[in-house]
Amino acid sequence: MGRPKNFSREEVLEKAMPVFWKHGFSGTTLQDLERATGVNKSGLYTEFRDKEDLFVGCLRHYLESQEKRGLLIKKPLGWNNVETFLKNGPLNKGEQQGCFSVNSMREFAILPDEAYGVVMENRVLLQRLLAMNIEAEEPKMAPSAIAEMVLSFFSGLCIERNLKSGKASSTRNIDNVMTALRRL
Numbered sequence: 001m002g003r004p005k006n007f008s009r010e011e012v013l014e015k016a017m018p019v020f021w022k023h024g025f026s027g028t029t030l031q032d033l034e035r036a037t038g039v040n041k042s043g044l045y046t047e048f049r050d051k052e053d054l055f056v057g058c059l060r061h062y063l064e065s066q067e068k069r070g071l072l073i074k075k076p077l078g079w080n081n082v083e084t085f086l087k088n089g090p091l092n093k094g095e096q097q098g099c100f101s102v103n104s105m106r107e108f109a110i111l112p113d114e115a116y117g118v119v120m121e122n123r124v125l126l127q128r129l130l131a132m133n134i135e136a137e138e139p140k141m142a143p144s145a146i147a148e149m150v151l152s153f154f155s156g157l158c159i160e161r162n163l164k165s166g167k168a169s170s171t172r173n174i175d176n177v178m179t180a181l182r183r184l
Contacts, residue, residue, distance in 0.1 A: 012039055012054075056114045082181070086154060086178070097162045098160075103162070130147035
């Protein structure tokens with residue numbers, strides 16, 4: 001009988017995610033993950049098949065925590081939810097800038113297929129939620145087309161957060177986009 005593990009899966013995901021976020025999938029070593037989580041290689045491999053499995057677990061954990069924030073499902077649906085999503089969706093917390101999911105898209109060529117699927121599934125969900133909020137405002141343009149534009153803007157906003165351009169710049173850009181969207 002093996003030794004009981006003295007860590008939780010969630011703790012490991014919480015501690016490994018910032019490492020992947022900062023260094024990317026390819027730039028993160030097993031030693032980085034051991035140091036960050038306090039769990040040795042054999043412990044990590046007992047809980048996760050490999051580095052890819054741990055990365056996908058971190059991605060799922062991150063997206064589930066974002067869903068719990070409920071930024072796009074508050075009633076009443078409408079532009080206010082879209083604006084709240086744009087202003088509060090991307091993180092601005094130390095090394096964790098933007099969105100872990102959006103940042104991960106830069107490495108799609110080397111990520112496991114499962115990671116690609118997780119990110120794309122989330123983008124479909126976000127686009128659907130954005131379209132529901134936009135549809136509530138009865139725009140002249142198709143809500144799904146506007147939702148695509150908003151999601152593209154969101155991705156760009158998340159990547160710009162890595163430039164450390166400042167909250168004032170992001171807020172100004174969001175205010176300008178929201179002014180334009182409300183006129184559609």
